[in-house]
Amino acid sequence: MFLSGKRALxxxxxxxxxxxxxxxxxxxxxxxxxxxxxxxxxxxxxCEELDARHSGADLTDPDAIEGMMADAGGVDILxxxxxxxxVSAIEEFPVPKWDKIIAxxxxxxxxxxxxxxxxxxxxxxxxxxxxxxxxSLTASPYKSAYVAAKHGIAGLTKTVALEVAQxxxxxxxxxxxxxxxxxxxxxxxxxxxxxxxxxxxxxxQVLLAKQPTKKFVQPEDVGAMAVFLCRDEAQNVNGANWxxxxxxxxx
Ligand code: NAD
Numbered sequence: 001m002f003l004s005g006k007r008a009l010x011x012x013x014x015x016x017x018x019x020x021x022x023x024x025x026x027x028x029x030x031x032x033x034x035x036x037x038x039x040x041x042x043x044x045x046x047c048e049e050l051d052a053r054h055s056g057a058d059l060t061d062p063d064a065i066e067g068m069m070a071d072a073g074g075v076d077i078l079x080x081x082x083x084x085x086x087v088s089a090i091e092e093f094p095v096p097k098w099d100k101i102i103a104x105x106x107x108x109x110x111x112x113x114x115x116x117x118x119x120x121x122x123x124x125x126x127x128x129x130x131x132x133x134x135x136s137l138t139a140s141p142y143k144s145a146y147v148a149a150k151h152g153i154a155g156l157t158k159t160v161a162l163e164v165a166q167x168x169x170x171x172x173x174x175x176x177x178x179x180x181x182x183x184x185x186x187x188x189x190x191x192x193x194x195x196x197x198x199x200x201x202x203x204x205q206v207l208l209a210k211q212p213t214k215k216f217v218q219p220e221d222v223g224a225m226a227v228f229l230c231r232d233e234a235q236n237v238n239g240a241n242w243x244x245x246x247x248x249x250x251x
Pocket of ligand 1: 182
């Protein structure tokens with residue numbers, strides 16, 4: 001239980017990868033603050049399971065982020081994970097979707113980080129982990145906002161890593177390939193439309209086509225890497241972008 005006494009805020013942790021990260025950090029003793037949307041009853045169950053608090057802050061709204069950070073109190077481990085996707089050709093890409101994806105997948109992390117760092121500096125320890133994506137390193141068509149935001153978070157990760165390098169705070173990104181979560185499930189219909197494919201073709205020819213292992217990444221794989229990044233042995237892992245993509249970005 002090497003994280004006993006540490007408080008972890010995991011954004012977008014009512015589902016998918018964020019929930020797996022929250023569970024993995026809890027298993028090592030961290031106090032968890034959940035964030036994200038969902039059914040009230042489901043969220044209450046998660047809070048009970050993880051003995052956690054929950055913030056329903058909409059992270060596309062900087063004021064709501066300020067409120068969440070103030071309510072959370074000092075955060076020792078910050079995981080910026082909330083994210084969304086939209087699949088569309090550039091000339092039809094809805095402008096409000098672009099703005100929302102940039103706000104959630106990129107700007108939200110800027111706000112949480114700027115608000116979390118003062119406590120981490122004071123405490124003399126901190127871990128910032130950003131769930132980026134294989135799309136922080138490479139592009140796919142029809143995902144302009146997502147790819148732009150994820151490349152942005154890779155740059156933000158490196159920049160802040162340099163700024164806090166002597167404060168015993170590390171800042172790293174984890175970049176999964178395709179993980180079977182609602183985010184992936186929900187993009188199948190639009191991808192079918194954009195590419196004129198059926199569901200099985202999207203899974204085989206678009207999603208798993210990217211991953212040389214032909215396997216979806218498991219949310220728990222990402223949780224385990226987040227735990228490693230919190231260990232003392234990872235104190236010199238800083239500004240890195242860790243791929244868990246079955247070899248996708250090695251090609
Ligand atoms: P998911 O849809 O299962 O979970 C998204 C989480 O974000 C949920 O908890 C949701 O409630 C929350 N959320 C959505 N909009 C929000 C908002 N405005 N404010 C606050 N919370 C909000 O998705 P996931 O697949 O677990 O994705 C998590 C992260 O992992 C995202 O950043 C995503 O880009 C990244 N990622 C996912 C995959 C994948 O294949 N699933 C691959 C690479 C990276």
